[in-house]
Each structure stands twice: as structure tokens, then as C-alpha cells.
Amino acid sequence: MLVYLLRRLIIAIPTFLGITLVTFVIINAAPGGPIEQKLQKLRDSGKSTGVSQEVLDGLAKQYGFDKPIYVRYGIWLKNITRLDFGDSFSYQEPVIDVIASKFPVSLQFGVASLILTYLISIPLGVKKAIHAGGLFDQVSGVVLYIMVSIPVLVLGIFLIVWFAGGSYFDWFPIGGLKSDDYDSLTSLGKIWDRAYHFVLPLICYVMGGFTELTMLVRNSMLDVIKSDYVRTARSKGLSDKLVYFKHALRNALIPVATGLGGFLRVFLAGSLIVETIFNLDGIGLLGYQSILSRDYNVIMGLTFISAMLLLVGNIMSDFIYVLVDPRIDFK
Numbered sequence: 096m097l098v099y100l101l102r103r104l105i106i107a108i109p110t111f112l113g114i115t116l117v118t119f120v121i122i123n124a125a126p127g128g129p130i131e132q133k134l135q136k137l138r139d140s141g142k143s144t145g146v147s148q149e150v151l152d153g154l155a156k157q158y159g160f161d162k163p164i165y166v167r168y169g170i171w172l173k174n175i176t177r178l179d180f181g182d183s184f185s186y187q188e189p190v191i192d193v194i195a196s197k198f199p200v201s202l203q204f205g206v207a208s209l210i211l212t213y214l215i216s217i218p219l220g221v222k223k224a225i226h227a228g229g230l231f232d233q234v235s236g237v238v239l240y241i242m243v244s245i246p247v248l249v250l251g252i253f254l255i256v257w258f259a260g261g262s263y264f265d266w267f268p269i270g271g272l273k274s275d276d277y278d279s280l281t282s283l284g285k286i287w288d289r290a291y292h293f294v295l296p297l298i299c300y301v302m303g304g305f306t307e308l309t310m311l312v313r314n315s316m317l318d319v320i321k322s323d324y325v326r327t328a329r330s331k332g333l334s335d336k337l338v339y340f341k342h343a344l345r346n347a348l349i350p351v352a353t354g355l356g357g358f359l360r361v362f363l364a365g366s367l368i369v370e371t372i373f374n375l376d377g378i379g380l381l382g383y384q385s386i387l388s389r390d391y392n393v394i395m396g397l398t399f400i401s402a403m404l405l406l407v408g409n410i411m412s413d414f415i416y417v418l419v420d421p422r423i424d425f426k
Contacts, residue, residue, distance in 0.1 A: 100410065103410050103413070107406045110402075110406060114398065114402045118398045119164075119167075119168050119395060122386075122389070122394055128160070128389045129184045130160065132389060180392055180393075180396035180399070182392060183385075183390055184389070184391070184392065185390045186390075194397065194400070197377050198378065201377040201378040204296060204300050204369075208297060208300040208301045211297065212308055215309075216308035217348070220312025221339070221347070223309070223313040224316030224320065225316075242305070242306055243302070247302070250298070250299055251296075251368065251369060254267075254295045254298060254299070259295060267291065268291065268292050270374030270375070271292060272292050273288055273289060274292075295373065296375060299366070299369045299373075300369060311350060311351060312348070315348070315349070316343065316344070316347040319343045319347040349416070352415050352418075378397070
């Protein structure tokens, strides 16, 4: 396993370089960079009708565009060894501080949606498998497919219109993370206020992955139930409860467990659509605004973190696979 880990770490290096290099080239090749946007702002404000070459050269040096792209990429690689992503062109502060300020919002929803998805999907998937072909399986299957087919944008608008005072019920706030009087609440009151604001956006976060995981558990459980060792356990007179939950469930959860390495993605679980609809200032909205404003340093900072989480998560998935299924031995 140690040899396999070392091999994966070695492979991760060119993978990381490939991801960051492609992203770096694409964003630098896109028109409308920070220099052009700076000049446009000056023109719109009436402060400049013409710009000399000296000013252009000064702006290029200020933003680091006076060097070839391969040199800038090399400088970026050198700086990230110190976790120095530079300063944001839009926020005029270090990129790491900008990301850190948006990070708690996405993290809270990422962790909550992950826990909620697994807590509901696994029992529901097992129940569907046990009652495969029955009324419960068919009705719940229809409901799940309807849920997964609804676009997040439509779902968010529907929830606001119906449950946030849009036209019908005024049960939940229309957006934000807390009430105006949040600081004056007791500790228990603050927890309740946060949960109250979480309900509608969390439904949007959970909906897609919830259906996918439920069907994965159902199908995996069905395959295990048909196995020879399960039939043998039944022939020995064991109860269905013991057969399903002691003998079958562990093997049925192997495909689910191997995906747990992806839990690291909850650290950047921002969703542009959800954050825009519910007025949440998170990672998703930051990434979108950075792309529009060509804030290269923020984009590359997010790319770096996403790539690292992806690579580490894949390695963790392999370890989890071995833990839940000792028969697997990576060479």
C-alpha cells in the first residue's frame, strides 16, 4: 500500500501541473483582462480619453503582465509554495484573505448537505432495495426522479414563492444567513436562527446528490441480496433483519464508502445559483465574479485549492476502499 501511495503522489504532481497550467493559459488568453477593464473604467468616468504607451507599460508592470506567460506561471508556482496567491485585483487585498472571508458560508452548507444526504439516502436506498418492485419502491422512485429533474434555479424560485412570503406562505426568510437581531440572541437562539435560514438553500444543495446516492445504495443492495452468501445465510434460518443489516449492508455500502473521499469537496461547495437566489456571499459567487472581472489571482487560488482537494480526495477514496473491503490490495 505504501508503494501504491507513493506512486499516486508522484502521478498527482503532473496532474496538478496540468490542471493549473491549462487554467492559467485559458484565463490569460481570454479578452478583457484587468488592464482593459481598468482603462474602460477610466474612460467611463471621463478621466481619460487617451492613454499613452507609458501608462500602458506601467499598468502591465503593476499587474505583472510585462513578462511572458511561461515566466508568470513559473513565478506563480514559486509563490504557491509559500501559499502566496498574490493580491486580488478587485478586492485589493490578499487572495487568501478574500477566499477565507467567503469560505465559512460554503463550508457550512457543504458539511450540512453532505451529512443530510448520507443520513437520508442510505436508509431510503436500503428500504427501496428490500421492497424492490413494491409500491413503496415504485412511488419513491417516481418522486426521486421528479426531484432530480427539477433545475436548481426553478426549485429555488419555487421555494421562495411558496414558502418565503412570495405569494403563499411566509414561513422562512427569503435569504441571508442570519436575522438582523442575531447578535442579541442567546446561544440557543443563534443556533435556531441559523437553522431557520438554512432550510430553503439546503434543500437546493441536497436535491441532486440525494437522488443519485439513494439509487446507488438501492442498486448496490439489490446486487448483494442476490449473492450466494446471502442466500446461504437465509437458508440457515437467519432473520431477514439479520441478513440485510449484518451480512448484506456492509458489502452494499462499498461503492458508497469509496466515494467518501470526495467529502473534501465540501470545503469549496459553493453554488452560484443557490448563492445568488438566497443572497449568500460564498465561494460560488466569488468564483463567478472573479471570472467576470478577470481577477486572475483569485481564479488561480480557487483552482489550486480545488485541484488539491480533488487529488487528495481520490487518494483517500482508495484508502477507504481498502478499509471497507480487506480483499482489495493495491500493488
